[in-house]
Amino acid sequence: RKEVEQDPGPFNVPEGATVAFNCTYSNSASQSFFWYRQDCRKEPKLLMSVYSSGNEDGRFTAQLNRASQYISLLIRDSKLSDSATYLCVVNKGFQKLVFGTGTRLLVSP
């Protein structure tokens, strides 16, 4: 089993839609989690950090379910500019992160 698993997508949604991505992780001892956004041929950029049950920042909400070992990212009122690949990242300890392969989102007019 991969340490971090994501549905690669793509998720095709119209502008204004709500979309959710899930990510599962295998290390039950992981304490911190992150969502990064990566545009095509660019570096990943930190979107949200999740240390407790969840986090919210504007249209973006991340939720953590430790019992089931998954993290979700919800995007409300999707914008064209949200089109990107979203990387689920898990801290495996000692400042080392494990990256998922990403979920691709395409928002269309």
Next chain:
Amino acid sequence: DGGITQSPKYLFRKEGQNVTLSCEQNLNHDAMYWYRQDPGQGLRLIYYSQIVNDFQKGDIAEGYSVSREKKESFPLTVTSAQKNPTAFYLCASSGFSRQGSEQYFGPGTRLTVT
């Protein structure tokens, strides 16, 4: 402006040559990291350094070497021993925190070896 810089953006080399990728940060972060990204794969950790003059191998260190002589700088050398060096190389840095370790990335270097 604080940030991480990597140079060059694109790099082309012939097989058998060593090449050094630059990474500099002015965020005053203690930890620095090197990753490579291949199409369809997640980022994989090559080397990391938590403090000056100390570094550890990541998951795919074979064929790579690093140095950390200054806090701001963490250059990566891709040696001729690396079997598949063509990739997108990303440098990151983070400050220590009790909760976690948000890492911030430089713009990356695309290395093509032919």
